[in-house]
Amino acid sequence: MASLNPPQAAPKWTHTPEEVLKLTRGAIEEERVRLDKIAALKPEECTFESVRRLSLALAEGEAKGDSIVEPLTFYQNVSASKELRDASNQAEVLVRDFGVEASMRIDVFRAKQAAEKNIKESGRKLTPEEQRLVDKMILDGKRAGLALPDEEREKLTTLKKELSQTCLEFSKNFNEENGVVTFTLEELKGVPEDVISGYTKRTDGGKEVYDITFKTPDIFPVFKYAEDPETRRIAYEKFENRLAINKPVMSKFLDLRRQIAKLLGYPTWADYITEVKMVKNAKGVKEARLAIPAFFPEFLTDLEQKLRPVGLKDRETLLALKMEEHKKKGLPFDGQFYLWDYRYYDRVFIERSLNLDDSLVKEYFPVSKVVPAILDIYQNLLGVTFVEVKGETWHPDVQMFSVWEKDAKDESGFVGYCYLDLFPRASKYSHAAVWPLLPGYEKADGSRSYPLTAMVANLAKPTPAKPALMRHDDVVTFFHEMGHVFHGLLSRTKFSRFHGTSVAGDFVEAPSQMLENWCFEPKVLELMSSHYETQKPLDAELIDKIIKSRYVNVGLFYLRQLFFANFDLKVHTDQEPADYTELWNSMRESISLVKGKDLGAGEGTFNHIASGYDAGYYGYTYSLVFAADMYATVFKKDPLDPQRGKLYREKILGPGGSRDEIDSLKDFLGRPPNADAFIKELFGSQA
DSSP: OTTOOOSSOOOOOOOOHHHHHHHHHHHHHHHHHHHHHHHTSOGGGOOHHHHHHHHSTTOHHHHHHHHHHHHHHHHHHHOSOHHHHHHHHHHHHHHHHHHHHHHTOHHHHHHHHHHHHHHHHHTOOOOHHHHHHHHHHHHHHHHTTTTSOHHHHHHHHHHHHHHHHHHHHHHHHHHHOOOEEEEOTTTTTTSOHHHHTTSEEEEETTEEEEEEESSHHHHHHHHHHOOOHHHHHHHHHHHHTTTGGGHHHHHHHHHHHHHHHHHHTOSSHHHHHHTTSSSOSHHHHHSOOSOSSSOOOSHHHHHHHHHHHHHHHHHHHHHHHHHHHHHHHTOOOOSOOBHHHHHHHHHHHHHHHHOOOHHHHHTTOBHHHHHHHHHHHHHHHHTEEEEEEOOOOSSTTOEEEEEEETTOOSGGGEEEEEEEEOSOOTTSOOSOEEEEEEOOEEOTTSOEEOOEEEEEOOOOOOOSSSOOBOOHHHHHHHHHHHHHHHHHHHOOOSSGGGSTTOSOTTTTTHHHHHHGGGGGOHHHHHHHOOOTTTOOOOOHHHHHHHHHHTTTTHHHHHHHHHHHHHHHHHHTTOSSOOOHHHHHHHHHHHHHOOBOTTSOOGGGGOGGGGTTOTTTTTHHHHHHHHHHHHIIIIITTOTTOHHHHHHHIIIIITTTTSSOHHHHHHHHHSSOOOSHHHHHHHHGGGO
């Protein structure tokens, strides 16, 4: 298969900053010319084909534009060059501003309205995906404000461009953050030696100190292992305040969103955003019951009520551990449970109650074993093959793959490209995410344009003491993100608009969340693990402990998620501005049941609501209902069965957003979804 040549070349990754801006401007101008052609059509010339051909994904010109612009705006997240990141950020400003301009062209919208009218009058029968495209085009225009008077429409265009630039500023600050917190070796007592050996050591005032970045592999071990509560408090305070620069930026983009929602006639920004999601409006998020069938209205309120007593019990258990330890060490104890206590005592509880040592488990997950093992599992389950390509990438650490159908004999078996950028470095995106850089779709001549997905993660690097090792949490995250990769690779839609993860925002996480279950299946854990010294897989006893640890302190864990969701919803439903730092800290304390009101501007770290999850963070928890149902109903009996994988590929991944998500779920499950598996999973006999 390595001898097969992909029918589509991979993009180049050697652009200069000047090229980034020149190519972006050129692609924008080409698209502007296409829009001008649509606008010039006479009403009677506006058919589905004419408008589609010129403005949508079948246009060869737009495909070329995508293949140019998407990689260019991606550089800001991954490039080692500040000049290239800055140019990429500027390019995204240009693209977003043009997107606002294009969405506000009433002449183009009128051509689309004329096309819709002519289609209806002609009696032409569209395919379901074509009809969905027409419906979405018209709804887009209405949501863009094209029904507004000229003066208000111009004001809306200005506000949208300002909003786009403000959100980009927030995300740029997030990506560029490079602060550290500094401790002595004594202050780091309890943190594993192999972790400390990876920190930057220097001399300050005659003593040795260690600089710890806020990247997950560096800072999280301090939260989990540092025995001195003062060390953990200082680390958390610095971590929370690492993006205080974003405090005024958040205030600004929230204000802009309120103004835009008001102009468009929506009660709140949350109502505007959720109109095109599964819940349909903001009230549906807050006020929907976990009762079934349809659709879990009172969701956040109902789930919080169920979780609160469980969380209070969890806190009581962990607080008792804290009291015991403080008494034993002669430390003061004020009877409070703080934010910087949570990860530490959660670990202590797991180690004590299950005799499960996170550091020991990590030794069974060397990156060199886990990454290929997870790729093998996905390939066998979903019937594809990854072939590593020694091609051009944006950094030497990046792996590039061409992806093929398992039985591919010629280029017709080509699926697409995948890139893995797995290790931390300065100014790189600091969490884990997948970028669907190119969608798949059907070209004008009937041939296929193929997708390209890129996973960016921050796995631990090797240290002088040990090879690169992954915590079990890291394994779960990697498995989850690969779910997004395959959604992007294996979707098969006619139009790019509906490809892959282009589904309702409160469903987009469900496929990947479902796949997290594999990381708690005995035979999968055995396949993925290999001790870095002995090469032996996890034994049955350790596997059993990992599985039992999944829902330990589940109340506190999910109350933390509900804090994020509720903060997001509140700031996007309030009619007036607020002190968001005070709101962040007070809501966290009241919902997630941990003290820590004076930690600073933690809201500046909440990049989700600047980069696409605004009024949508609830979706992480909401979609778990669907994930649990899909797994329990189809996969639980045999999670590695390729026939079940084929069904999943055909019914969930393949359609992408080309039909309502509820229809894909019914097709996959054989019935409407329900919350039974979710409630049982979280609460067991307490449900």
